[in-house]
Amino acid sequence: MSKQKWVIGLVVLLSVFGLALYPFLSSSLAVSRLVDEMGARTNPEDKQSESMKNVVLIAQELDNPFWRMIEEGAKQRAALSNMEIQYVGPIRINAEEQLKLLEKAIASKPDAILAQGMNDPTYNELVSKAMDQGIPVVTVDSDAPSSRRLAYVGTDNLEAGKRMGELVLSHAELEGKIGVIIGSEQAYNQKLRLEGFESVMAEHPNYEVVDVRSSNISRIEAARQAQEMLRTHPDLTAMIGFSAWDAVGVVEALQSEHREVRVFGFDDVEATKRAIAEGKIAASLVQQPREIGATAVAVLQQIFEDKPFPATAFTSTQVILP
Numbered sequence: 128m129s130k131q132k133w134v135i136g137l138v139v140l141l142s143v144f145g146l147a148l149y150p151f152l153s154s155s156l157a158v159s160r161l162v163d164e165m166g167a168r169t170n171p172e173d174k175q176s177e178s179m180k181n182v183v184l185i186a187q188e189l190d191n192p193f194w195r196m197i198e199e200g201a202k203q204r205a206a207l208s209n210m211e212i213q214y215v216g217p218i219r220i221n222a223e224e225q226l227k228l229l230e231k232a233i234a235s236k237p238d239a240i241l242a243q244g245m246n247d248p249t250y251n252e253l254v255s256k257a258m259d260q261g262i263p264v265v266t267v268d269s270d271a272p273s274s275r276r277l278a279y280v281g282t283d284n285l286e287a288g289k290r291m292g293e294l295v296l297s298h299a300e301l302e303g304k305i306g307v308i309i310g311s312e313q314a315y316n317q318k319l320r321l322e323g324f325e326s327v328m329a330e331h332p333n334y335e336v337v338d339v340r341s342s343n344i345s346r347i348e349a350a351r352q353a354q355e356m357l358r359t360h361p362d363l364t365a366m367i368g369f370s371a372w373d374a375v376g377v378v379e380a381l382q383s384e385h386r387e388v389r390v391f392g393f394d395d396v397e398a399t400k401r402a403i404a405e406g407k408i409a410a411s412l413v414q415q416p417r418e419i420g421a422t423a424v425a426v427l428q429q430i431f432e433d434k435p436f437p438a439t440a441f442t443s444t445q446v447i448l449p
Contacts, residue, residue: 180238181210182212184240185215185241186215186243187216188220190218193268200417201214201420201423204422210238215228215232220345222247229242236262240262240265243269245271251271251275258277263430265280267420269284269316278436278440279440284315284319287319288319288320290446291324294412295334303335303362308349309339317370324369345376346376348376349372350379353376353377358384366381366388367392368391371394378407395411404449413445422440
């Protein structure tokens with residue numbers, strides 16, 4: 128009997144203890160659920176921050192309008208792709224500085240690099256160094272096909288040169304001697320434009336490319352080279368500029384020499400657009416830098432996601448006329 132009373136007493140004691148403990152357990156469970164809910168809400172942001180890709184975009188010239196538009200297109204697309212673009216470049220066009228910036232970018236261990244292709248053994252070595260470290264490199268604007276870059280995004284420069292040739296041919300009165308200004312003798316994109324242009328002209332014996340000079344993508348140098356060209360070849364019927372400031376420099380040289388020659392340009396800096404509106408430039412073949420930037424980031428996204436990606440992604444061009 129005493130044993131039965133003892134058992135009953137124990138049960139009663141445990142019941143009282145349980146009732147006393149319940150509010151505490153209930154409160155602890157509520158706090159635990161709240162913490163879990165807060166974690167569920169913050170975890171996606173934490174994961175997003177952890178998976179944010181850091182991409183370095185190396186321009187040919189930091190504040191060049193063309194490269195700023197590439198930056199703009201890249202950043203707009205990056206905002207939709209969980210990427211952050213770090214934009215860098217030399218203050219003035221300087222190949223050695225570009226190489227230093229590429230080396231510095233590799234040392235910072237980004238998730239990827241977008242850079243203008245360069246025809247330089249050191250450039251190829253740096254691209255290989257990046258690739259060996261698992262940093263994908265995509266060239267923009269100008270390619271470096273001899274390097275280990277994963278892809279090229281930009282204008283089909285060989286086709287652009289051919290299209291320029293067709294523009295000149297559309298002006299039958301221009302039969303005769305033609306002078307050409309290119310941005311750089313080393314730049315792969317400039318070589319391709321010239322090659323495409325000359326291939327079209329070669330099929331028409333009434334047109335002859337008699338002089339090709341380099342402006343180093345400088346308006347002043349383009350004007351100087353064009354002036355010397357006009358003095359060397361007083362019978363030129365047309366002059367072509369294959370980098371952004373070349374046609375504008377040619378127009379200035381023509382004004383200085385009091386000459387009238389039909390001018391064709393490349394891209395649409397404000398000075399070129401004004402000259403076209405004034406009838407001083409016959410036409411300009413315009414690249415789409417924002418499209419280049421956006422497409423390059425889209426290719427990187429495919430690379431990051433281990434999806435098939437194009438080794439070459441050509442972007443569009445258009446012709447602007449008076």
